[in-house]
Each structure stands twice: as structure tokens, then as C-alpha cells.
Amino acid sequence: MTLSVAVRHRFGDFALDVAFEAGPGVTALFGRSGAGKTTIVNAVAGLLRPDHAHITLDGLRFDTLPVHKRRVGYVFQDARLFPHMTVADNLDYASRYGARASDRPRIIEMLGIGVLLDRRPATLSGGEKQRVALGRALLSNPRLLLMDEPLAALDGPRKAEILPYLDRLKREAGVPILYVSHAVDEVARLADHMMLLAGGRVARQGPIFDVMADPAAVPLLGVREAGAVLRARVEAHGEDGLSTLQLAAGRVQLMGVQAPVGAAVRLRVLAQDVLLSLSRPEGLSAQNILPVTITAIRAGDGPGAAIALDAGGDALLARITARAVQTMGLREGQSVFAVIKATSVAQSAISGGAT
Amino acid sequence: MMLDEAGWTALRLSLLVGVTATLLALPLAIWIAWLLARRDFWGKSVLNALVHLPLVLPPVVTGYLLLLSFGRNGPAGRFLEETFGLVLAFRWTGAALAAMVMGFPLMVRAIRLAIEAVDPKIEDAARTLGAPGWAVFGSITLPLILPGVLAGAVMGFAKAMGEFGATITFVANIPGETQTLPSAIYALLQVPGGEDAAIRLVLWACIIALGAVVLSEWLARRVARRIAGT
Structure with a gap:
């Protein structure tokens, strides 16, 4: 069809x-x-x-x-x-x-x-x-x-x-x-x-x-709405309200996941809620840290830049300032760490759909 | 209130003429109203003007034009007589035609307004569900414009009942054949001592007109309630 x-x-x-x-x-x-x-x-x-x-x-x-x-x-x-x-x-x-x-x-x-x-x-x-x-x-x-x-x-x-x-x-x-x-x-x-x-x-x-996850799509979607969609599997629901989800690149802890254990869900991770770090951060309140590789850097019209990331086969998108790209010396092919806040995945962005 | 034999005859004839004219004009009025409301075509403003002509022409002129075209020697009259054996001149059928023509603009106006009030998007939805154009009209448009159609029918009927100028010009004032209520009242007022009988006919004319309006209001409210679904 x-x-x-x-x-x-x-x-x-x-x-x-x-x-x-x-x-x-x-x-x-x-x-x-x-x-x-x-x-x-x-x-x-x-x-x-x-x-x-x-x-x-x-x-x-x-x-x-x-x-x-x-x-x-x-x-x-x-x-x-x-x-x-x-x-x-x-x-x-x-x-x-x-x-x-x-x-x-x-x-x-x-x-x-x-x-x-x-x-x-x-x-x-x-x-x-x-x-x-x-x-x-x-x-x-x-x-x-x-x-x-x-x-x-x-x-x-x-x-x-x-x-x-x-x-x-x-x-x-x-x-x-x-x-x-x-x-x-x-x-x-x-x-x-x-x-x-x-x-x-x-x-x-x-x-x-x-x-x-395409950096070129950021201006079309709007900088606040842009963000990658990832496939994940629900592994466990903790008693503190946090659920563990398995991504290709590792585990993340998220709030408000309704799907049952074992279910395949989609996560929408807003680009503005992804931070980048050159080394694995220690002593940070955000618990979700994934090792990623930079696949593309695209400067926006304003002070922002969209960074495309490969997270174990999944595509992730981060939006940081162009100045940060400069001072951190980010370049394509570089291995960095992406930090995602647990609250950054909107409730409505979590779907029970099979893919 | 009691009418004499001649009065009853005039009343019965008026009702016959009114009902016939209304029923015959209604389908055509719906079609024309739909064309004017929903279609763009060459000559639309001409059609619109033509439909409204009887509203603005002196009724005597309309009657005379009917006599010229539908009289026994008129082109349309001769065609109808030769093809269908139908004679209109100086017959009650001619009175019905005159009533139809005079009431037609009122019907079209009321129905056209009703059609324009129906959201074409609802009709589009019906088409996407597989309904061909005629079925959309019958199942969606027509039920939704029913109050307007009823209003138009009552207007047309009232006009038909009261039509005088075109009728008397086209089919004269023949008791038992073409003498409708208004013609009978007019005739009674021309002879000395006819006032009493005329007043009784006037009363009946008022009763029928009021009854028609009340009935149509009631029907329209019922239909509107059914359509609104409350």
C-alpha cells in the first residue's frame, strides 16, 4: 500500500x-x-x-x-x-x-x-x-x-x-x-x-x-520543540516513581512512565534539555549520562548550535550555544557524554507504540 | 362566518390553486435556489433577475405577459394544448400558473437563505464517505434546509392565495373556474349590497393566512429541534 x-x-x-x-x-x-x-x-x-x-x-x-x-x-x-x-x-x-x-x-x-x-x-x-x-x-x-x-x-x-x-x-x-x-x-x-x-x-x-534528529530540522520545528525521538524498553518501575528504560546506548531513569515493564516506548528528548560534557561528569544531580559521538555540528542563525549525536546507533540531538562549541573545541567524530535530566521527557512524549 | 354557495366555491378554488401552485413550484424553487446558492455559472445574475422579476413588475404586466405566452394563441399555450391537451387560459390551471409565478421569488429567497446557512464542509464530509452528489443533497442538505423549505412553501402558498392582479389579467374572474378569494371579494364590492358577503370572505382569508403562518412556525420549530438534536 x-x-x-x-x-x-x-x-x-x-x-x-x-x-x-x-x-x-x-x-x-x-x-x-x-x-x-x-x-x-x-x-x-x-x-x-x-x-x-x-x-x-x-x-x-x-x-x-x-x-x-x-x-x-x-x-x-x-x-x-x-x-x-x-x-x-x-x-x-x-x-x-x-x-x-x-x-x-x-x-x-x-x-x-x-x-x-x-x-x-x-x-x-x-x-x-x-x-x-x-x-x-x-x-x-x-x-x-x-x-x-x-x-x-x-x-x-x-x-x-x-x-x-x-x-x-x-x-x-x-x-x-x-x-x-x-x-x-x-x-x-x-x-x-x-x-x-x-x-x-x-x-x-x-x-x-x-x-x-536532523540538525537541519531544528529551525523548521522551532528551537524549543526540536529534539530526537528514541526507541526504548521499559525495564523496571522503581518505588520512588522513577522508571528504568533501556536505550541502545545505556540505561536512563525517567519519571512518569505509564507503560508496563517490557513495553517498547518512544522517548522524545528535547534538544535544549541535552547537555554535553567532555568527560563523564561526577557529582551531578542529573543521573542520565550516555556516551555519545558527535556526528554533525550545525550553527543556527542566532547564538545556538545544533549537535547531532550517535548514541549506540540511536540518533540524539543537543542544542547548545555556539560559544560552548568553540570553548569546548567540539568537532565531528569526537566522543563526549550527553546528560539528560529525568524531568526533561514530556509525559505526552512517551508512547506505548511498538516502534 | 357562514358562506353562501358562491363563497364556498371561491374558497375551495383558492385552496386548490394555492396547494397546486405550491406543490408544483416547490421542487423547481429548491433546484433554482440551490443553483443560485452553490453554483457559479454563466448567466447566474440573469437567472437571479428573472426569478425576482414578478416581485418588482406590476402584477398586471406579469398577467399580461402570461396571457401573451400561455394564452391559446401564445407559443407556450399552443404547445401545451397540442402536446398535452392542457389549456391554461381562463381555466383554474391558469390561475395556478399565475400563482406559481408570483409566489416563486418568495420561495426561492427563503430556500436560498437556508441553503447558504448549511456549511458546505458538512457536505464535503459526506462526499468523502462515498456519497454521490445527489445523495449528499437528499441525505444532508435537504434535511438541514427543511425549515427554510417550509417557510418558503408557506410564503408561496400565502402569495398564491392572495394573488389578484396577474390572475385576473391572465384568466379573468369566472365564478366556479377562475374566481379565487380575492377576485370574489373584488366582485362582491362592485355590486350594491355585497359588503356582508365580502366581509365573510375577508375573515376567511385572514383565518387561512394566519393558520398557514402558525402552522409553518410550528413545523419549522419542530424540524429545527430535531436537526439541532436537543
Whole structure:
């Protein structure tokens, strides 16, 4: 299942020109407002007719099909449930054309929307609406899923309510998912591949672990949001609330890990929370010290510099001042120590996903 | 309140003309309103002006134009008579046509406003779920604009019941055939001693008009409640 997209479109001053492929799993389209994310997704859905488009899914030409024949499951930011129908009718509307009624009980169970079936959209909370919208998109038996900032309209707790369902959906959907977002934490948690869009063009793309650890991606993600995503395994939960996780380069102690022992999780380590030391530090309050090798140094526009690190095969990213690079005499290929504070891994950045 | 034989005939005829005109005009009005609200095409402003013409033309002019085109010697009239055996001039069917034409702009306006109030994004969502255009209209747009359609239908019906100038010009004032409520009132006022019978007809006209408005308000509220889901 591979979606291949080439789209050119111009309106006003804005010119979109992108070409990419998206395989199974979640491909995140990330960029600021106006980067062209929604335009791309609408072109794939057929809701927008671009000046030029060549879109195929496993060889099936998509861009010449009318919207209703494309069978994309589209989850909008604003849910867009049919206000005059109950939740059950909204779901049935999708299976009427998608003919996937046999999956109905499984999808309802997966999204936990069984108790909502008789309700009207107007009486649902934002999170409930979005879960119903997800179910409706799935019941249309889609060839691929498009999600346009499905969590952007929700507050923190509602987001946390939906994310586990998205984790599960990602594993069970079995179709390519295009996930539009401008929230790095969502992307870091869900995406397998990532495309960074800027000014209507693809600035960076690749596996999420590579793109997030790419020093060149720092200005696109924002210096406060940039940071590598690592695979880890939960080894133990301590009685003091700290959990031990195994990384390729060694063990780290972290707070607030919810996943059970043995689970594979993702860690997002913000670049600004990684310190570098020439020798193994002693007598430091931070306990997580990994031996790493510098693979790239990239000076930013301001006083900062992004340092790409290899941590036993995992890529890590640190952001320090350019002056520190000078005084420490850092260079590519050098072996140093990375110090990570236990509190520096955001709760939402820890995912139970398999990869 | 009791009406004489002629009064009942006029009342019955008015209701027949009103209901016929409303039912026939409604599908066309919905379609035109949808075109004006949702489509961009060449000649859209011309269509819009044409629809609104009966609202601004003197009704007598509209009636005379109908007589010229749908009379027995008019091109449309001759076509209808030869093809379907349908005669409009000086028949109740002609009164229904006049009522249709006069009520049409009011219907289109009400329905167009309702369509413009429906978020096209909801319709887009239905299309992505696999519904073809006509099914989206039938299952999403139409239920959501139902209050507007009802309002338009009542406006059209009220206009049809009260239509006088175009009707009398096109189909005259023939008791039992084309004499509707307003024509009957007008005729009664032309003869000495007709005031009593005229007043009774006026009362009935008021009752029907009020009833139509109350009924449509009630229906629209029910529909709106159902749509809002509360």
C-alpha cells in the first residue's frame, strides 16, 4: 500500500509544489500554518482541484476520480458530524457506502463509542465527537486515512483521551495514514515517517527518528520543540516513581512512565534539555549520562548550535550555544557524554507504540 | 362566518390553486435556489433577475405577459394544448400558473437563505464517505434546509392565495373556474349590497393566512429541534 503524490497548485502569492510517497503507517505532514499541509490532504481527498496533480495508490490513479469514488477516510479538525443524525446514523451513513458493516462492532469497541450511539452530535464533547468522526471514517472502508489536525481543537485532557485510540488505530488500520499536524509532540508519538513542509515545499522527509534528529530540522520545528525521538524498553518501575528504560546506548531513569515493564516506548528528548560534557561528569544531580559521538555540528542563525549525536546507533540531538562549541573545541567524530535530566521527557512524549 | 354557495366555491378554488401552485413550484424553487446558492455559472445574475422579476413588475404586466405566452394563441399555450391537451387560459390551471409565478421569488429567497446557512464542509464530509452528489443533497442538505423549505412553501402558498392582479389579467374572474378569494371579494364590492358577503370572505382569508403562518412556525420549530438534536 503506497500512496504517491505529486501536486502543484498556486493561489495568490502561495505556490505549492510537492512530490512524496507514503507507505503503510503514519506519515506526518508537519509545518506552520500556511505551509500547505491541508491543501495537500484536500487534493488527495479530491475536495480541491489543484492546477496539476498526479496521485496514485498502488497504481490506481486517484486524481481523476470524483471525491465519492476515492474512498479516503477523512477525519477533519472540526469533526463535521451530521448534526441532524444520531451517532449511530452517522456511523451507518459511512457503512452504507463503504460496506464494512461487519467491522462495526469492532470499531465501536475500539473507539469506546458504544454508549454514545443514541446521542446527537450537539450533545457530545469535543473528544467524543472526534472519536465518532474517527469511527465514521473507518466504517467507510477507506483505502487510506487522512487526518487534518484531528486533535488541534481539543484541550490537553481531551487530547490525552484520544491519543491512545490513535495509537491503536495506527496499529490496526492497515492503510496509509496522512496525519497533518503542527504539534510536534503528537507527531513524535504517532508518526512513522515525517515530512517537514515550509513555504509550499518539502524541506525534509524520512523516518521520524531520522528527521527529528536532523540538525537541519531544528529551525523548521522551532528551537524549543526540536529534539530526537528514541526507541526504548521499559525495564523496571522503581518505588520512588522513577522508571528504568533501556536505550541502545545505556540505561536512563525517567519519571512518569505509564507503560508496563517490557513495553517498547518512544522517548522524545528535547534538544535544549541535552547537555554535553567532555568527560563523564561526577557529582551531578542529573543521573542520565550516555556516551555519545558527535556526528554533525550545525550553527543556527542566532547564538545556538545544533549537535547531532550517535548514541549506540540511536540518533540524539543537543542544542547548545555556539560559544560552548568553540570553548569546548567540539568537532565531528569526537566522543563526549550527553546528560539528560529525568524531568526533561514530556509525559505526552512517551508512547506505548511498538516502534 | 357562514358562506353562501358562491363563497364556498371561491374558497375551495383558492385552496386548490394555492396547494397546486405550491406543490408544483416547490421542487423547481429548491433546484433554482440551490443553483443560485452553490453554483457559479454563466448567466447566474440573469437567472437571479428573472426569478425576482414578478416581485418588482406590476402584477398586471406579469398577467399580461402570461396571457401573451400561455394564452391559446401564445407559443407556450399552443404547445401545451397540442402536446398535452392542457389549456391554461381562463381555466383554474391558469390561475395556478399565475400563482406559481408570483409566489416563486418568495420561495426561492427563503430556500436560498437556508441553503447558504448549511456549511458546505458538512457536505464535503459526506462526499468523502462515498456519497454521490445527489445523495449528499437528499441525505444532508435537504434535511438541514427543511425549515427554510417550509417557510418558503408557506410564503408561496400565502402569495398564491392572495394573488389578484396577474390572475385576473391572465384568466379573468369566472365564478366556479377562475374566481379565487380575492377576485370574489373584488366582485362582491362592485355590486350594491355585497359588503356582508365580502366581509365573510375577508375573515376567511385572514383565518387561512394566519393558520398557514402558525402552522409553518410550528413545523419549522419542530424540524429545527430535531436537526439541532436537543
